[in-house]
Each structure stands twice: as structure tokens, then as C-alpha cells.
Amino acid sequence: MSTQTPRSPQAGSDTAPLRAAGSPMRPDGAAASARRGSRWTFWLIALICAAPIAISYFAYYVIKPKGGSTSYGTLIEPQRPIPDALTVTGDDGQTIPLSSLRGHWLMISVDGGACGEPCATKLYFMRQVRATQGAERERVETLWLRTDDAPVAQVLKTAYPDTRMLRADPAALVQWLPAAQAMKDTDHIYLVDPNGNLMMRFPAHPDPSKIKGDVTKLLKWSRIG
Incomplete structure (x- = not known):
């Protein structure tokens, strides 16, 4: 009986041995x-x-x-944007929209031009809080919105040269700036963000170190303004 020698598998034939288990994955x-x-x-x-x-x-x-x-200050919820119709007038007689001052953090005090002791104290606190921000202080602007035409004493102009002293309609300010119960807008310091939104109100007779804490945190956490 004759025997046949087994043929070696042809390249590409169906009998080509399977890839060994555990062989590498396809490159793709x-x-x-x-x-x-x-x-x-x-x-x-x-x-x-x-x-x-x-x-x-x-x-x-x-x-x-x-x-x-x-926060130490009271957050204003919802935020109140600066009214488009609210204008302010400088001593040079030029009237501008308050909203044109957007782009900085605005610390605002409201008082008559005579500016008694409570008024002067608020101006002092705002100046000191701004000064203690170091290199960040240029992001903060302090405003005194005066509610009458009474002249500002020269001693105040000298003491607070970086505070903008502008006249505004008191009725319009009352509509925009909310006061705490049994208080008036002249009792508070307010904070407006660089987008022009009223966002915080500080209490009457405030602790300036706590105002500083709030402002420092806001400047640290926010890159606007």
C-alpha cells in the first residue's frame, strides 16, 4: 500500500495555522x-x-x-444693574451715565455735600479698604454720590483725591440702592461689580477690616475688572 507524504500548507491557504493565542493586538x-x-x-x-x-x-x-x-456684606439678590437713565454730574458740569464707569469694582457712598461725621467716616473706610488691596487697588474705584448741590469742603477734596465726587438724583438712587430695614441708602456702603451690577451692601457703622475681607476675596476669585 502506497503512502503519500503530507503536503505543507500553502501560503494563503485555508489550512494556514491560526495566530497563536496571546499574540499582539492589531496596531490600529x-x-x-x-x-x-x-x-x-x-x-x-x-x-x-x-x-x-x-x-x-x-x-x-x-x-x-x-x-x-x-460674606460680611449682604448679597443683593437678584443683582441690580446700574439703571440706564441714572446720570451723574461732576464739578466740571459734565453729565455722564453712571453705567459708563463700568469696568471697575465700584465702592459707593451716598450723602449730601455737607458730609457730616458719618459721611466722612464712610469715605475714610472706602479709601483704606482700597489702599489695603495693594497692587489690586487699581481695580477698585471709590465714588461719593452727592444728593444735593452743597459745595464740598476743601479739606475733603484734599483728604480723598482719588474718590470721585459726583452729584446724582437722590430719588433715582433710592430706587436703585436698597437699604436695610429702618435704614436709608446714606447709611450704607455699596459694592458694584465691573459688569455694572449692584451686588453687595455693607451694614451701617461697618467694620472696615471685614469689608476688606470681602473685597479681597472678590478680587482674588474674579478676573473681571
Whole structure:
């Protein structure tokens, strides 16, 4: 009986041996997996970097722990934009919209031109809070909105050369600036953000170190203005 020698498998034939188990993945599959891994790594790093900023805003504007808000000043909710019709007049007689001063953090005091002791105290506090911001102080502008035509004493002009002293309609200011219960707008210092939104009111007879704390945090957390 004759025997036949088994033929070696032909290249490309159906009998070619299967790839051994555990052989490497196809190159295109490995590249796709690597790309997916890189994307996940990128988003994880971005999340880690953004988390402190997001948490700080959430803590300042949203969380209100027992005992009150995290801020010393009272947050104005909802925010009140500067009314388009609200104008102010300088000693040079030029009248401009108050909204044209947007772009800085505005600390505002309202009083008559005679400016008694409470008025002078507010001007002093605003000047000191601004000065203590160091290099960031240029982002803050202090305003005295005067409610009458009484002349400003030269001693005040000399003491507060960086405070803009502008006349405004007192009725329009009352409509825009909310006062605490049993208080008037002349009792408070107000803070307007660089977008022109009234956002905070400080109490009558305030603690300037606590005002400084609020302003410092806002300047630190916000890059606007």
C-alpha cells in the first residue's frame, strides 16, 4: 500500500495555522486605545485644575452655613444693574451715565455735600479698604454720590483725591440702592461689580477690616475688572 507524504500548507491557504493565542493586538486597535486613554487623562487634569475655582465660587455665592452667609456684606439678590437713565454730574458740569464707569469694582457712598461725621467716616473706610488691596487697588474705584448741590469742603477734596465726587438724583438712587430695614441708602456702603451690577451692601457703622475681607476675596476669585 502506497503512502503519500503530507503536503505543507500553502501560503494563503485555508489550512494556514491560526495566530497563536496571546499574540499582539492589531496596531490600529492599540493606537485607538491609547488615544482614548490620553483624552481621559486630559479631562481628568482639567477637572483637577478647575475644581478649586468652582468650589470657591460655590462656597462664596451659594453655601450659607449656620450663622449666616459666608460674606460680611449682604448679597443683593437678584443683582441690580446700574439703571440706564441714572446720570451723574461732576464739578466740571459734565453729565455722564453712571453705567459708563463700568469696568471697575465700584465702592459707593451716598450723602449730601455737607458730609457730616458719618459721611466722612464712610469715605475714610472706602479709601483704606482700597489702599489695603495693594497692587489690586487699581481695580477698585471709590465714588461719593452727592444728593444735593452743597459745595464740598476743601479739606475733603484734599483728604480723598482719588474718590470721585459726583452729584446724582437722590430719588433715582433710592430706587436703585436698597437699604436695610429702618435704614436709608446714606447709611450704607455699596459694592458694584465691573459688569455694572449692584451686588453687595455693607451694614451701617461697618467694620472696615471685614469689608476688606470681602473685597479681597472678590478680587482674588474674579478676573473681571
